[in-house]
Amino acid sequence: MRDFVIKSMALAMLGGTVQAGEPMGRVSAPQAVMISAYDSGYALCSELRTFELGRGQMVVPLADVPRRMLPMTVTLLSTGKGRAPDLLDCVLWGGGEASGSDKPVLRCRLQTQEEGPAHLRVLYGAEGLSWRALYVLLLREGQAVGSLSVRVALENRLGGSFENARVRLVETERGEYLAQDDEPDRRTRRMPSTGGLRYLYGEAEPQMEKLAASAALSRTFDLPVPVNLPDGVTTYVTLLEQTDVPVARFYVYDGVRLDRFEKNPRNDWNYGTASQPLVDSYLEIRVPGEQASAAVFPRGRLMAALLRRDDTADVLGYGIVRSPSGEEQTIRAQMGPARGLRGVRERVSYTEVTPFKEYEESFTIRLDNDSEEDVEVRVVEHLYRWPVYEIVKADTEYNATGPQTIEFRPTIKARGNRAINYTVRYRW
């Protein structure tokens, strides 16, 4: 006890604001730690401590606080009926060379009218606790089910350790845009409301101007177990592990490529004649509601791997999981370009049937499949020139999937190829 008081006084004097003879209080180590970890790197910590206080003003040194806490955010809350003491000032001391101590101490000057022990909850913010979620899907060759594992990585750079902390993961809109670099395909990146294009130093092309992204929470997820978070260590926690999850893989080829010079789809005969070769792959993972209700699905990355019959494994792709939807929790993710699939879209003829009022345009879409399995590709064709159109010839069945969009679904055999030909006639 005497040692504790001496150390507390020494620390308080090192703080530089303690007045001689100011009484020192005692406080316990933190218990029942709860942390709200924001995806922007901010952490809101809440811990239970028992204070030994006297009447009037008193200085209390709180040990075991993280180095990167924000003292101006400290708040004391009473857990009982009594009133919490008034916090007059506080200083974060230590953790640096000047202090002569490795561990930081928060020295708080309190004023209270009640004497004796007080159970208080201490709230404070801190910078440096980040989290990210990863979905790992394992598929076996030739099977339409897989095993899904959802895990969270918690990287503790707060400058302090926590034991048995209950963690709440907080998603914000701001965090979504901070994580955009993980997006595998820049075509699908989403931006907040934009004011226009601006040049950024070092960038060759002007970038969309970001106006605002809210830092308020949009969704929260509680980790099912308390975790230990040692300082400087990344801890991984499994949220869900489930086998025999139905998985659908499908491929989409949308071959048209438009550029900034092509302004008039009706009159420009070159409009839409450029092509791109990538076939996109998608995954749909259905987690039945009964199982999904016990789990959480935070925003995160998805890695899909295929366990082959020869016991090797292939990465099928990486994608982004935004949020499952529907009663049956369905996780949809674009996995980037499909491996072994290539498309070419060629315009093979352009004829004016009646000058300036009607014309026909024919296309050939060729798909090569160099993979080892038969695949069905959804070939999306946009009839972008005019809303009044008619497919006058097509050698493959198609469906209209939108006002000016049709979709073919050919199957391409392994190591094979397939061509689709169609002619569209526009009138106005």
Place this chain on the structure above:
Amino acid sequence: MNRRIQTLERARWRRGIACTGALALAVSVVGRAEVIGLWIADDGRCLARDFRQVALVEGEQDVEFESLPAEADLETLQIWAPRAGVQLLDWSRAMKEDRRGRVRCHVRSQVPGPRVGLDLLYAFTGLTWAAHYDIWIRTEASEADRAVSADLRGSVEIRNHTGTAFSNVLVRLVGRESKDPAAKWPGFLLLDRRVPLSDAWFPETSDEEPAYAYSVPLRVSLPQQAEVIVSLINQSRVAAVREFVFSSDEIPLESHDFAPLREEIRFSYGAGAERATALPPGRVRVSVGPKRERVFDAAFKRAMPGSDIRVDVGPSDAVWGRRKLVERTLPVAGYRSETYELQIQNRSDSVAVVRIEEQPPTAPVWIVQKTSIPHEERVNRLFFRCTVPPRGEERVTYSIRVREPRL
């Protein structure tokens, strides 16, 4: 449906209460791993699947794995043992000095056993690969211009930059096409991506190309911090065909002089061979002639068994060509007629096969009226094929009906 929803909360609270319980925190150390397969992408991403045996008790326990690469992305670590029902609960790198480099995993096992087999899967970085090829176009000394056969040798160089050795593993490679380093020629400018310089007018687009997977035919051992070269293909004296390419991109219309045509050597890869596998893209050193007199480097595009490999050996002095506008009529009702002639001279003593790729140098909307030899039409281009006798000449003409551009 077999489901394994975790009931971690209760278990971990128990663990929190009995925090240092000897059974719950018994640590098994697993050192030796048998890596089964490696997957190496050309963007530096790798995936390893390995197999280990460990003594497990029923319930929760800590297992420490050694010899996982320091470059492993632990977020992707996956552990399963179908027979023991092992679940991975939480994990992190061991921080104590004497355990540095180990990965501590807190697992739950439903079945105890002294040697339970665990499958591990994890992504990591630190392996790279590059394919190299050597093609020798052999010609007979008596007919120096004529290609008769080709040799193809290829290997893949795998570099292991990690501190972990992998022995006797199956390797799968994933890569995109190498970029063709060929220089672009100036030419007639249209807003068509196939025309030289047109890229200056188009916005920069993604360089993404479809990726393809390739299996290395042999099992490979990769010592730590070392590079290993594995043979992919070795075929000798495959019959080769010589072709000349008459491309409108390279031969301007207004030139009155003849220009040399590009020479292309074509031979078949792996036709009929049972064990031939797809060859990944890479760099190739091509040598031509009985004594390898001409040597140059080029890009090797991926090749599938049974496909043709084409080698562009550059302009040839054996076959020459030029293009001429023969006739252009005045416009009538917004249309005019144009006739072009493609003249080919064979200055060698052997027959020359010529492939013509012609983009009419005119406005982009046109219809073919007649051609002197059969043709194919694809994407505003005409394709012809003809044979020119030794010391002979061939003229290919075509007429098109062109719509006058409206401004």
